[in-house]
Amino acid sequence: MARVLVTRRLPGGGTDPLVDAGHEIVGPEADDRPLAHDELMAAAAHVDAIVCLLTDRVDDAVLHAGSPRLRVVANVAVGYDNIDVAAAAEVGVVVCNTPGVLDETTADTAFLLMLAASRLATEAEDDLRAGRWRGWNINDYLGLDVHGRVLGVVGWGRIGRAVGRRAAGFGMTVLHHSRRPTGDDGYVADLDELLRRADVVSLHVPLQDSTRHLIDARRLALIGPHGVLVNTARGPVVDSAALHEALRDGVIWAAALDVTDPEPIPPNDPLVRHERCLIVPHIASASRATRAKMAEMAAANLLAGLRGEPLPTPVNPDVYARR
Numbered sequence: 136m137a138r139v140l141v142t143r144r145l146p147g148g149g150t151d152p153l154v155d156a157g158h159e160i161v162g163p164e165a166d167d168r169p170l171a172h173d174e175l176m177a178a179a180a181h182v183d184a185i186v187c188l189l190t191d192r193v194d195d196a197v198l199h200a201g202s203p204r205l206r207v208v209a210n211v212a213v214g215y216d217n218i219d220v221a222a223a224a225e226v227g228v229v230v231c232n233t234p235g236v237l238d239e240t241t242a243d244t245a246f247l248l249m250l251a252a253s254r255l256a257t258e259a260e261d262d263l264r265a266g267r268w269r270g271w272n273i274n275d276y277l278g279l280d281v282h283g284r285v286l287g288v289v290g291w292g293r294i295g296r297a298v299g300r301r302a303a304g305f306g307m308t309v310l311h312h313s314r315r316p317t318g319d320d321g322y323v324a325d326l327d328e329l330l331r332r333a334d335v336v337s338l339h340v341p342l343q344d345s346t347r348h349l350i351d352a353r354r355l356a357l358i359g360p361h362g363v364l365v366n367t368a369r370g371p372v373v374d375s376a377a378l379h380e381a382l383r384d385g386v387i388w389a390a391a392l393d394v395t396d397p398e399p400i401p402p403n404d405p406l407v408r409h410e411r412c413l414i415v416p417h418i419a420s421a422s423r424a425t426r427a428k429m430a431e432m433a434a435a436n437l438l439a440g441l442r443g444e445p446l447p448t449p450v451n452p453d454v455y456a457r458r
């Protein structure tokens with residue numbers, strides 16, 4: 136029997152497979168709050184495995200404070216920028232994520248954001264709820280069409296491709312950029328060129344040193360005054376201050392963000408207050424079915440790791456070679 140730290144309550148009976156396999160679960164706290172960093176360090180010292188969320192910073196300190204028995208860290212998310220994977224490899228801990236199961240749900244959200252921002256849906260709904268709508272007017276809420284426009288997908292992984300498939304159905308022309316040639320139609324090798332040619336830009340890259348502030352003031356200007364930026368990747372991929380200035384000065388038409396920097400974004404942040412910035416609270420994968428599948432996948436990885444078997448979706452499989 137192993138002892139498993141589960142940092143937060145999981146959806147859909149997420150810990151049942153671990154309990155059924157006879158493992159002892161530690162956590163989450165009764166009030167289901169995020170663990171402070173020192174609490175995470177203390178808890179890691181006594182467990183064989185950790186199931187964590189993207190809000191848990193599993194850094195070098197946590198991994199080095201971890202028990203010598205610690206073997207697996209299962210992140211219930213596809214992005215794993217919250218985990219120091221190199222430090223995990225150093226201490227022989229295999230890290231896994233949840234790729235594949237959230238692609239379609241996340242792509243749906245990217246489309247929701249793209250449509251809503253282009254057509255000023257939030258602005259119009261805010262007026263209606265606040266009693267400011269005085270009835271139909273031919274000049275009100277004149278947004279931009281999505282059909283007939285050019286979508287530029289930045290990052291052509293599973294989620295980027297799922298967004299591209301939807302865009303084709305909406306009558307959009309789809310271009311995509313990725314660091315390596317994809318061999319697919321619509322590939323644009325130069326990111327700046329993609330931004331210049333696209334009307335709507337949707338971001339689907341992981342957060343890494345090379346993608347932090349990938350979209351800065353200069354690149355926002357390339358998107359242009361009729362351009363819409365959609366971010367369902369990670370907040371820091373966009374320079375938030377530059378985005379606010381671009382919206383304020385009409386450098387781009389609108390932005391729609393599922394992710395922000397920081398999270399949670401304070402209600403008095405200038406982006407929250409800007410009517411052309413639609414923001415939802417990191418809900419891209421938040422359908423009941425998808426969140427349950429993410430939890431299931433994390434449990435399946437963890438059980439394999441505790442049995443000493445290769446994990447289905449490790450992000451640092453080189454750890455096996457070092458053991």
Ligand code: DGY
Nearest residue numbers: 211212213214419420
């Ligand atoms: C992920 O899995 O990385 C997503 O951001 C969760 O919605």
